[in-house]
Structures are given as structure tokens and as C-alpha cells.
Amino acid sequence: MTYIMLLLLMGMIMGLVFVASNPSPYFGALGLVAVASVGCGILVNYGGSFLSLVLFLIYLGGMLVVFAYSAALAADPFPEGLGNWFVKLLVVVYMMGITSFSFLFSGKWHEFSWVPVDEISEFSVFRGDVGGVALMYSFGGIFLIIGAWVLLLALFVVLELTRGFNSGAFRAI
Amino acid sequence: MKLFYACSASTCVVLILLLLLYPVILSFIRSKSPKFEIYYHSVIALGLSFYISMMLLLLSLILPINMTVTILPWTNTDVFDMDISLQFDLYSVMFMPVALYVTWQILEFAYTYMHADPQINRFFKYLLIFMTAMIIFVTANNLLQLFIGWEIMGIMSFLLIGWWHGRADANIAALQAMIYNRVGDIGLIYAMAWFAIIHNSWDIQHIFQLPQNEKINLPLIALIIAATGKSAQFSLHPWLPSAMEGPTPVSALLHSSTMVVAGIFLLVRMNPLMEFNPTILTICLCLGALTTFFSALCALTQNDIKKIVAFSTSSQLGLMMVAIGLNQPDLAFLHICTHAFFKALLFLCSGSFIHSLNGEQDIRKMGGMLYLMPITSSCFTLSILSLMGVPFMTGFFSKDTILEAMSASYVNIWAITLTLMATSFTAVYSLRLIFFVLMGRPRTKPVSTMNEHDPYAIKPLVRLAVASIITGCLLVHYMVPPKMPVITMPPILKLAALIVSLIGFVIALGLAFMANKQLKPKPPSGPHHFSNMLGFFPTIIHRFIPKIILTMAQKIASKMIDQTWLKKTGPKAASNINKPLATTTSNVQRGMIKPYITLFLLTLTIAGILVYFTIF
Amino acid sequence: MTPVHFAFSSAFMLSLSGLAFYRTHLLSAFLCLEGMMLSLFIAISLWALQLDTTGFLTSPVLLLAFSACEASAGLALLVATARTHGTDRLQNLNLFQC
Numbered sequence: 001m002t003y004i005m006l007l008l009l010m011g012m013i014m015g016l017v018f019v020a021s022n023p024s025p026y027f028g029a030l031g032l033v034a035v036a037s038v039g040c041g042i043l044v045n046y047g048g049s050f051l052s053l054v055l056f057l058i059y060l061g062g063m064l065v066v067f068a069y070s071a072a073l074a075a076d077p078f079p080e081g082l083g084n085w086f087v088k089l090l091v092v093v094y095m096m097g098i099t100s101f102s103f104l105f106s107g108k109w110h111e112f113s114w115v116p117v118d119e120i121s122e123f124s125v126f127r128g129d130v131g132g133v134a135l136m137y138s139f140g141g142i143f144l145i146i147g148a149w150v151l152l153l154a155l156f157v158v159l160e161l162t163r164g165f166n167s168g169a170f171r172a173i
Numbered sequence: 174m175k176l177f178y179a180c181s182a183s184t185c186v187v188l189i190l191l192l193l194l195y196p197v198i199l200s201f202i203r204s205k206s207p208k209f210e211i212y213y214h215s216v217i218a219l220g221l222s223f224y225i226s227m228m229l230l231l232l233s234l235i236l237p238i239n240m241t242v243t244i245l246p247w248t249n250t251d252v253f254d255m256d257i258s259l260q261f262d263l264y265s266v267m268f269m270p271v272a273l274y275v276t277w278q279i280l281e282f283a284y285t286y287m288h289a290d291p292q293i294n295r296f297f298k299y300l301l302i303f304m305t306a307m308i309i310f311v312t313a314n315n316l317l318q319l320f321i322g323w324e325i326m327g328i329m330s331f332l333l334i335g336w337w338h339g340r341a342d343a344n345i346a347a348l349q350a351m352i353y354n355r356v357g358d359i360g361l362i363y364a365m366a367w368f369a370i371i372h373n374s375w376d377i378q379h380i381f382q383l384p385q386n387e388k389i390n391l392p393l394i395a396l397i398i399a400a401t402g403k404s405a406q407f408s409l410h411p412w413l414p415s416a417m418e419g420p421t422p423v424s425a426l427l428h429s430s431t432m433v434v435a436g437i438f439l440l441v442r443m444n445p446l447m448e449f450n451p452t453i454l455t456i457c458l459c460l461g462a463l464t465t466f467f468s469a470l471c472a473l474t475q476n477d478i479k480k481i482v483a484f485s486t487s488s489q490l491g492l493m494m495v496a497i498g499l500n501q502p503d504l505a506f507l508h509i510c511t512h513a514f515f516k517a518l519l520f521l522c523s524g525s526f527i528h529s530l531n532g533e534q535d536i537r538k539m540g541g542m543l544y545l546m547p548i549t550s551s552c553f554t555l556s557i558l559s560l561m562g563v564p565f566m567t568g569f570f571s572k573d574t575i576l577e578a579m580s581a582s583y584v585n586i587w588a589i590t591l592t593l594m595a596t597s598f599t600a601v602y603s604l605r606l607i608f609f610v611l612m613g614r615p616r617t618k619p620v621s622t623m624n625e626h627d628p629y630a631i632k633p634l635v636r637l638a639v640a641s642i643i644t645g646c647l648l649v650h651y652m653v654p655p656k657m658p659v660i661t662m663p664p665i666l667k668l669a670a671l672i673v674s675l676i677g678f679v680i681a682l683g684l685a686f687m688a689n690k691q692l693k694p695k696p697p698s699g700p701h702h703f704s705n706m707l708g709f710f711p712t713i714i715h716r717f718i719p720k721i722i723l724t725m726a727q728k729i730a731s732k733m734i735d736q737t738w739l740k741k742t743g744p745k746a747a748s749n750i751n752k753p754l755a756t757t758t759s760n761v762q763r764g765m766i767k768p769y770i771t772l773f774l775l776t777l778t779i780a781g782i783l784v785y786f787t788i789f
Numbered sequence: 790m791t792p793v794h795f796a797f798s799s800a801f802m803l804s805l806s807g808l809a810f811y812r813t814h815l816l817s818a819f820l821c822l823e824g825m826m827l828s829l830f831i832a833i834s835l836w837a838l839q840l841d842t843t844g845f846l847t848s849p850v851l852l853l854a855f856s857a858c859e860a861s862a863g864l865a866l867l868v869a870t871a872r873t874h875g876t877d878r879l880q881n882l883n884l885f886q887c
Binding site: 010016043048055062063074102139147155 | 792793795796797799800803804806807808810813814815816817819820821823824827828830831834835837838839841842843844845846847849850851853854855856857858859860861862864865866867868869871876877
Binding site: 774 | 805
């Protein structure tokens with residue numbers, strides 16, 4: 001389990017290194033998808049199965065699909081993936097930075113703590129996080145309302161930004 | 174008896190001063206009256222002054238005493254006394270009548286010459302103030318009084334040269350006179366400061382008690398510089414020919430007969446100091462010889478009648494300086510006195526010609542004056558003969574004596590040669606004047622308005638002409654030269670001055686007749702240009718040195734120091750130091766997100782590292 | 790510091806530095822922002838899970854909602870930029886001008 005966890009953590013860092021090293025948006029979105037998937041795995045390993053599910057469905061399924069679609073707007077005629085020397089250089093630089101930072105903390109790796117929620121090490125569907133999230137509907141109702149309000153506001157913001165003949169979908173051809 | 178002499182002499186001088194100042198004061202009182210003419214008062218005052226000074230002269234003939242009279246103390250401090258004191262010796266007693274007589278005639282002439290000038294009252298006032306200063310200078314017994322007279326003369330010279338200040342040339346000439354005289358004044362002030370510091374006295378009789386050693390060379394050289402500036406010796410001479418921009422009576426009075434000899438007079442006064450000082454005497458001798466030669470050389474090719482006369486003045490001043498250098502101050506003084514008469518006459522005659530020709534000064538446009546203005550021409554010829562040193566004219570007695578003394582002494586042969594050549598040059602340009610102005614046919618404009626009916630214009634000329642004939646004889650008989658050794662010399666030396674003058678005269682006569690015919694398409698240029706352009710001296714001094722100074726001011730002071738180094742190390746340095754900082758700071762804060770994010774990342778990293786080193 | 794802490798801290802820092810340096814596309818910048826959001830989400834979740842305080846597990850969900858708002862606004866800006874400027878390449882992202 002520990003090795004899988006380390007692998008996942010490595011995958012997260014690697015994915016973000018790829019995202020950060022300025023590839024074309026196609027490949028950037030792909031990297032972020034990978035990171036989000038790996039994040040789901042980490043959360044599952046910690047016992048947050050519901051959170052993992054929410055992350056997977058909403059983040060990957062909802063937002064990142066939109067991102068991947070929007071990549072078409074920012075299309076490059078010559079997409080730069082890992083084959084580009086500049087991206088490679090940045091990847092190497094970021095890797096070196098991460099490695100040097102890890103040397104700073106390598107002496108303290110003994111504080112391993114993989115204690116999951118409910119202290120159950122097996123996979124299970126109904127864990128404490130289900131109840132925790134459900135609190136949103138009772139004690140956290142005010143937060144629910146605020147969140148809904150914020151989402152409504154975001155809707156209007158988007159509407160205002162893309163309204164009209166200048167910046168919206170209308171085109172005068 | 175001495176008391177009587179002192180009292181009467183002081184009274185005479187005070188009377189003369191009061192008489193001279195009386196028209197000036199009167200003009201202040203009656204300046205509103207349009208009929209007031211200062212001229213009559215001035216001439217009467219000068220005539221009376223002349224007679225009073227003659228009384229003084231006669232008195233000193235009876236009682237040949239050198240005397241100083243302290244009239245009243247001026248300021249007395251514990252360590253330094255200044256009195257108003259007068260000196261009555263040969264020089265002052267004899268110079269006063271000469272100067273007053275010449276001034277009297279010139280003022281009388283000036284009425285004719287200046288009658289059309291609206292400011293004629295002020296003109297006469299200036300001349301009277303100048304004469305007062307001259308009397309103060311001549312009779313001064315201490316350096317302060319001497320300096321006061323000296324300075325007033327300088328100021329009056331400035332004002333009178335720039336009399337026609339509407340003309341740029343006159344202004345330039347006035348400024349030149351002022352600046353060159355200031356150089357001389359610096360010498361006099363230096364000498365005064367030296368005497369005050371070292372000897373603690375300005376009294377001339379006290380100063381003569383100084384020990385004669387090398388230390389005294391410094392103030393003596395300063396005095397020579399003072400005389401060089403005032404008497405237009407070589408290197409400070411260009412102001413004198415330029416001063417001819419003033420009215421002719423001014424040139425006659427100030428710049429030929431009285432004021433310019435003040436420098437020589439100063440050296441004559443101070444002669445007991447330099448009597449046994451061969452260095453100083455040699456300097457004087459060489460300076461004088463150079464001046465007399467150079468000025469005579471420049472006079473050879475000038476065409477302006479006043480310029481020629483001015484250069485001859487400068488040449489005669491050089492001759493006086495030579496006499497100083499020969500250690501014969503009495504001869505120098507004798508030449509001062511005789512020169513005053515014939516040079517004033519020469520100038521007045523020139524002025525008469527110029528006035529009659531409506532301001533024409535070019536001798537090439539004169540000619541035939543002999544027939545048109547016979548009296549003036551006769552006086553002109555007389556004065557020129559006197560200037561050349563024709564025997565038994567006034568000039569002969571002083572000039573010939575100086576040259577004799579020179580050729581009999583064992584001084585610098587170079588100086589002797591130069592002086593003799595200058596003497597022959599005197600004959601050359603004198604003949605040139607006579608030939609071009611008097612002889613030949615008139616080259617003037619057709620309408621001739623000249624006449625000699627005005628008695629005010631003729632009387633002074635005649636009086637001065639008489640004086641030019643007889644005064645030399647009188648003065649020589651009065652002055653018993655104490656330093657003149659009884660000498661015998663071979664005839665060739667005795668007649669040297671006459672012979673060179675005669676040679677010059679004959680050559681000039683030949684040249685003058687030959688010069689009518691032009692043999693070459695262009696006259697030979699080199700030596701002629703040297704003489705005609707005044708030896709290129711004013712060009713070099715007035716252009717080259719200011720140019721160097723201005724160039725250095727521009728390049729070193731302005732461009733290098735001010736505009737480069739001070740700017741670079743001062744404001745520019747502050748700006749250059751601060752600008753990169755400001756640029757960097759403001760570049761970050763131009764409202765762009767990326768720098769802010771980068772800064773955020775940077776601070777986060779630093780904070781993380783700090784936290785790590787603090788905790789772990 | 791555990792490896793998982795190190796992992797999400799460095800993930801945040803990587804995304805931040807990716808945002809700060811060498812962005813050519815506005816979308817790439819948004820992707821980096823999303824990466825930061827993701828690492829924050831994981832960090833808050835792990836905090837609540839590891840401390841067994843299930844009551845705080847609502848906060849990651851709310852964070853996710855807010856990040857959805859941010860992403861929607863950002864993508865709307867992207868669309869607007871692409872329409873007005875023709876491309877979403879950004880040179881400086883000036884606050885004062887477009």
C-alpha cells in the first residue's frame with residue numbers, strides 16, 4: 001500500500017511538473033487530468049472515498065472536460081508537447097528544483113503517517129467522509145446557501161463577460 | 174625766510190587749486206541758466222593760475238630750496254600717519270607753469286573746436302577737474318595724494334576719450350585706456366602696499382631713506398609697470414594711439430603733453446630709489462629704447478594725422494624713459510617740459526586742420542595747406558622742427574642732451590642703436606607730415622570753408638609757437654643739472670643726433686618724391702604691413718590672448734569642469750545611482766500580474782526556507 | 790513532514806511557479822490555477838481525513854464549488870479574449886489595460 005501511495009504521490013508531482021513546464025494547452029489539460037486522477041487515488045488511499053468520487057465526477061467529469069474543450073479556442077498551429085526542447089528544459093529544471101527541495105526534507109521521512117479516516121485500512125464505500133459531507137445539509141446550511149449564491153453570481157459574471165457583439169459568440173462575418 | 178617761502182608756496186598752490194575748481198563749482202550753482210558759459214571762467218581761471226604759478230617759479234628762482242610743507246594731518250593712527258603735504262622742489266615748481274600754460278592755450282583753442290558741442294560746459298568741467306588732479310599729482314609729497322591725482326587723471330582720461338560715446342570706436346578706445354591704465358595702477362598699488370608694509374610710510378622723503386638693497390627691486394619694478402601703463406611704454410602702449418578717438422583738445426592736453434608724462438614723472442620723483450640700482454636702470458633703458466623705436470616705426474606708415482602724432486608722442490615718452498634709464502632724471506624732466514609745448518602745438522595745429530576740413534583726418538586727403546592756412550602751417554612746421562630737434566628750437570635742448578648723454582655713457586649699445594634709429598625715424602615721419610599736409614596741391618573736397626579769422630583759434634597756436642621756440646633755452650638756463658658731468662667728446666658723437674636726423678630727413682625727402690611714382694603694381698607688403706598694422710601688436714594681444722582665455726574658459730571651466738565633471742559627479746551621479754533602483758522598482762509595479770505572481774512565489778519560497786530553518 | 794505533505798506542497802509550488810513563468814496561453818495559466826486549486830483540495834481533504842474530523846469534510850466540497858466559479862469566470866474571460874484579440878496569447882496580463 002505504501003508503495004502504491006508513493007507511486008501516486010510521485011505521479012502527482014510529475015503531472016504538475018508537466019503542466020507547469022508550459023506545454024500547449026492540449027497537453028496541459030491532459031496533464032491536469034492525470035493529476036486529478038492521481039489525486040482521486042490518494043484520497044481513496046486515505047479513506048476519503050466520497051470526496052474522491054466528488055473530485056472524480058465534478059472535477060474531472062465536469063470542469064476538466066470544459067477545459068479540454070476550451071483548448072480548441074487556444075489552439076496552436078504547432079502544439080508543443082514533451083518533444084519540444086524548451087518544455088524538456090523546463091521539465092528538467094523543475095525536476096531538479098523538486099529534487100533539491102526533497103533533499104532538504106529527506107531526513108524527516110520517518111514521520112510516515114498513513115492513518116486513514118475511521119482507522120479502517122480496507123476499502124469501503126461508507127466511510128466517515130460521507131457523514132461529514134452530509135453535515136452540509138444540516139449545520140452547514142448557511143455555507144450551502146452561500147455556495148449556491150456564489151454559483152449564481154458566477155453565472156451572471158460569465159453572462160456579462162461574454163455578452164454582446166464584441167466578446168460573445170456572435171460574429172459579424 | 175624758509176617760513177615765508179613755505180607759506181607763500183602753499184598759498185600759491187591752494188590758490189591755484191581753488192581757481193581751477195571755481196568754474197566747476199560755479200557751474201553747479203548756475204547750471205540752470207542757459208546763458209552760462211563755463212568757457213570764459215575757465216580761461217580766466219587758468220590764466221590767473223598760470224601767473225600765480227609763475228610767481229611761485231620766480232620765488233623759487235630767488236630761493237632755490239627744496240621744501241616739503243605739511244599743511245594739515247589727514248588721518249593719524251598710532252603706527253601710520255597720513256598728512257596732506259606738498260612738495261616744492263625743482264620738478265613741481267617748474268612743471269606747474271608749463272602744464273598750466275599749455276592747458277590755458279588748449280582750453281582757449283577748445284572753445285573754437287568744440288563750440289558746436291551741446292555738452293561743452295561739461296567738457297570744460299572735465300578738463301578743469303583733470304588739471305586739478307594734475308596739480309595734486311605734481312605737488313604731492315606722499316603716495317596717497319599722488320595716487321589720488323593719478324586716479325582722477327585716469328578717470329578723466331576715460332571720460333574724455335569716450336566723449337563721443339555714440340561711436341563704437343570711441344567706446345573701445347576708452348575701455349582700452351581704462352584697462353591698460355588699470356594694469357599700471359596695479360603696479361602703483363603694489364608699490365604703495367609694499368612701502369606701507371615694509372617701510373611703514375608713504376611719505377616720499379621717508380621712502381628715500383630706505384636701504385638700497387635687492388629687496389627694493391620689487392616695488393621699483395611695480396613702479397616701472399605703473400609708468401609703463403600710464404606713459405604707454407612698450408607692451409602697454411596700444412591705448413595711446415586708440416585714445417586719438419577723443420576730441421583733439423583732449424588728445425593735445427591729456428594724451429600728449431600732460432597726463433601721459435605722469436608715469437615718467439613718477440619715475441623722476443622716485444629716482445633717488447633707483448639711482449644706484451643697475452638692474453632697474455637697465456630695465457628702464459631697454460624699455461624706453463624699445464618703445465621709442467617701435468613707436469617711431471609704427472608712425473612711419475600711418476595715414477591718420479592724429480595717429481602719427483600719437484605715435485610720435487609714444488616715441489618721445491620712450492626717449493624720456495631712456496633718460497630715466499641713463500640715470501638722468503633731470504634730462505627726462507626737461508624733455509617732459511619742452512615736449513609739452515611743441516607736442517601740444519602739433520596737436521592743436523592738426524586739430525585746426527581737421528576742424529577746417531570738416532573732420533578729415535587722412536593725410537592723403539590733405540595737401541596744400543601751406544597756401545590755405547598759412548599761420549597754422551607755420552606753427553605746424555615750427556612744432557615739427559622742434560620735435561625733430563633742430564638746433565636751438567625747444568626740442569633740441571632736451572632731446573639732443575639726452576642723446577649726447579646716452580652716446581657718452583657706456584650703457585647698452587643695443588639701446589643706443591635703437592634710440593638713434595628712432596631719432597632718424599622721427600625725421601622721416603615728420604617730413605612725411607609736412608610733405609603730405611602742407612606741400613603739394615590740395616587733395617581736399619572742392620568746397621573749402623577753411624579760414625583763419627577766428628582769433629580764439631589762432632592766438633593759442635601763436636602763443637604756443639613762441640613758447641616752442643624760446644622755452645627750451647629758458648628752461649635749460651634755469652635748470653642747473655646736478656648730475657650732468659662736464660664732458661668733452663669727439664664731434665661725431667656730439668653731432669650724432671643731428672647727423673642721424675639729417676640722414677633720415679634726406680632719405681625721407683627722396684622717398685617722398687619717389688613715392689609719387691608707382692613702379693610696381695602693388696607696393697612691397699611685408700615691412701609696410703608690419704609698420705602699418707602697428708607691429709601686429711594689438712591684433713595679437715587683443716585677439717589672441719582673449720581668445721586663449723575664452724577658449725580655456727569654454728573648454729576647461731565650462732565644458733570640462735562645469736558641464737562634465739561637476740554634472741557627472743553631482744546631479745548626474747545622484748540620478749545615475751538612483752535611476753536603476755527606481756526603474757527596477759517601478760518596472761515591477763507597472764500593474765502587471767506576472768511580476769506580482771513571481772514576487773508572491775519568491776516571498777513564499779523565502780518564507781518556506783526560513784520556516785524550515787527555524788523549525789527543523 | 791510526511792511525503793504526502795511534501796507532495797502537495799511541492800505540487801502547489803510547482804503550479805504557482807508554472808503560473809509565474811513562461812505563460813504563453815491564457816488557458817495554460819488557468820490550467821496552472823486549476824492545478825493549485827487541486828493541490829489545495831487534496832491538502833484540505835487530507836487534513837480533515839487524517840485528523841479524523843469528519844465535520845470539516847464539507848470544506849473541500851465548498852472549495853470545489855468556488856473553484857468551479859473561478860474556472861467558469863476564467864473560461865468566460867478566455868472566450869472574450871479570443872473574440873476580441875483573436876488569440877489568447879498573453880504578453881503581460883496588465884491590470885490596467887487589456
